[in-house]
Amino acid sequence: MSRALAAASLVALLLPAAMPAAAGVFDDTEARKEIVRIRDAYGQRLDRLEAGSQAQLELSNQLETMKSEIAKLRGQVEVLTYKLDSIEKRQKDFYVDLDNRLRQIETRSQPAASKPVDPAAEARDYQAALDLLKAGKYAEAGDGFEKFTQSYPASSFLPSANFWAGSAWYQAREVAKAGDYYRKVESKWPDDPRAPDALLGLANSQQAMGDAKGARSSLEALLSRYPDSSAAQMAKQRLGKK
Template sequence: MRRAMAAASLVALLLPAAMPAGAGVFDDTEARKEIMRIRDAYGQRLDRLEAGSQAQLELSNQLESMKSEIAKLRGQVEVLTYKLDSIEKRQKDFYVDLDNRLRQIETRAQPAAAKPVDPAAEARDYQAALDLLKAGKYAEAGEGFEKFTQAYPASSFLPSANFWAGSAWYQAREVARAGDYYRKVETQWPDDARAPDALLGLANSQQAMGDVKGARSSLEALVSRYPESSAAQMAKQRLGKK
């Protein structure tokens, strides 16, 4: 209705100008043709304008929808990042707590040392290296544990120190050095509680060095030797076993 009224108004305005000079009035047929031509031209222009407005409206709606989706995705990423950080922190706290418990057991079970050592210094040096690892200073922690193994070769903490040295060097991207320490744990102390995790760490180090065959061999050895360990369950998943 609005378009028809607008067209009629325009026709009324333009009709006198469309008459040839000196003419009186159009005959009825010519007038009708001219009116229809003007109305059609005006209607087509209105159609184009309305189509353009509709396209702009749809584009605006799409942009708003995309903004909303991006905001949702950003929120999901933040939640997942927080969860991952929490998992990593809990895992680190778990290993540190396990280490402290094992240290207590190893201390009680240790026989008399051939050479007298300062227990306070031994505990202090070990804890200093462990604190560096907890603080994320991986290269410094690796050096600290290496020095500890050299300074206290008969220490009951030796399996732990070698395991943490491997972990520190792996985090520092020194995967070859990490592999050496992990291998040392699983060969020299196969009955230690960390031996399964050491084999898993060795496989990770070998994988990082591109030794796919060696990594698979270590994973298979882990499943075979320590089938009930949590590390073995992870190895099974990587090997595609149930």
């Protein structure tokens, strides 16, 4: 039904009530004016109702659009979180595998320790600490490597044990302890393959402790001593050098 037809119908219904004993009360001019007034009033009410309905429809559409966008964002966050977890796991696996290979080479090249130790127990304790690190149990891994260095002071695994202890404590946010272990690696075993990364770890620990000057000094030392290492490339970026 059109608006005009609806208004006319309403007027037809309301007119008898609005004009009792129409004859003699309203003349034709007054009756027409009243009809126009009632029709206009009804039209305005219809306009307001339509405007309100349109606003509700637009709000509903906006809510549905927002729900759809939120769902997409959640999906993107889940994908990125999964990718980040996968990258971290691959990185840990890479370092642990590299460490195992290096330790096998060192074991074959190192002279026998003056104090007899059980090689099986030594390898078992070292691997147990590595497994804790791989599992993300950083504080437990830090304790494990710490105990290893105390139990096997002449072990060929000692440089690695100290390096991974630093890494574990850094991840556990024990940055002061992490810095101590990193510093020990780079000062006591400067020719070890992990020495460049130890200096980088030391710089990270110093930065986390608010020692920006010390961190810069460690990065400069890294560039000076191990210019061809991958850690040195990261140091260049940190220092803004090309």
